[in-house]
Amino acid sequence: MKIGVLALQGAFREHIQMIRACGTDAVEVRLPVHCDDIDGLVIPGGESTTISKLIVEYDMLDAIGACASSGKPIFGTCAGAILLADRMDGKKQAFLNLIDIDVTRNAYGRQIQSRESDVTLAFSPATPFHAVFIRAPIITAVGPAVTKLSSYNNTVILARQDNILVSTFHPELTGDTRIHQYFLTMAGEGSC
Ligand code: GLN
Numbered sequence: 001m002k003i004g005v006l007a008l009q010g011a012f013r014e015h016i017q018m019i020r021a022c023g024t025d026a027v028e029v030r031l032p033v034h035c036d037d038i039d040g041l042v043i044p045g046g047e048s049t050t051i052s053k054l055i056v057e058y059d060m061l062d063a064i065g066a067c068a069s070s071g072k073p074i075f076g077t078c079a080g081a082i083l084l085a086d087r088m089d090g091k092k093q094a095f096l097n098l099i100d101i102d103v104t105r106n107a108y109g110r111q112i113q114s115r116e117s118d119v120t121l122a123f124s125p126a127t128p129f130h131a132v133f134i135r136a137p138i139i140t141a142v143g144p145a146v147t148k149l150s151s152y153n154n155t156v157i158l159a160r161q162d163n164i165l166v167s168t169f170h171p172e173l174t175g176d177t178r179i180h181q182y183f184l185t186m187a188g189e190g191s192c
Contacts, residue, residue, distance in 0.1 A: 145161050
């Protein structure tokens with residue numbers, strides 16, 4: 001099994017390290033042809049406007065859509081979650097629209113209001129997960145098909161709809177591989 005990590009901008013190297021730490025092959029994805037032999041895709045955090053422009057420029061929009069519709073799991077963290085969301089500030093985005101959530105960007109405020117907090121994962125509740133938020137979005141609404149997997153301050157911060165997983169924080173920046181393991185189980189591997 002091989003997981004692709006969209007490597008146009010942002011924290012892609014950290015995701016590759018985490019997936020490899022879970023014992024699974026991980027490769028950088030920049031072009032549609034790179035999607036042919038991957039079993040799942042991570043869209044990392046970074047700057048969502050920049051990544052969205054690069055996705056269009058590198059002709060990756062349809063390739064990501066095709067990945068999703070063929071059932072391959074896609075994991076978007078922070079900016080990646082924004083790019084997968086159906087709506088932003090109540091308005092439908094003209095983009096991937098792969099998960100029925102509404103997001104507001106930079107909703108915790110300025111960089112200085114970025115934060116870290118111990119949160120509970122629904123699939124691994126015994127040990128807290130240290131969540132790192134960096135200029136994070138807030139998920140302001142979730143549709144009925146979305147499963148809430150973790151919350152912070154009464155908002156959902158980790159959510160799944162079918163083969164799409166999103167987090168508003170950065171699980172690749174801790175040494176804790178549980179969320180990546182969970183994603184790998186969605187791709188048919190892993191031991192979570
Ligand atoms: N603030 C960024 C955005 O709106 C997301 C930040 C991140 O991915 N850590 O795109």
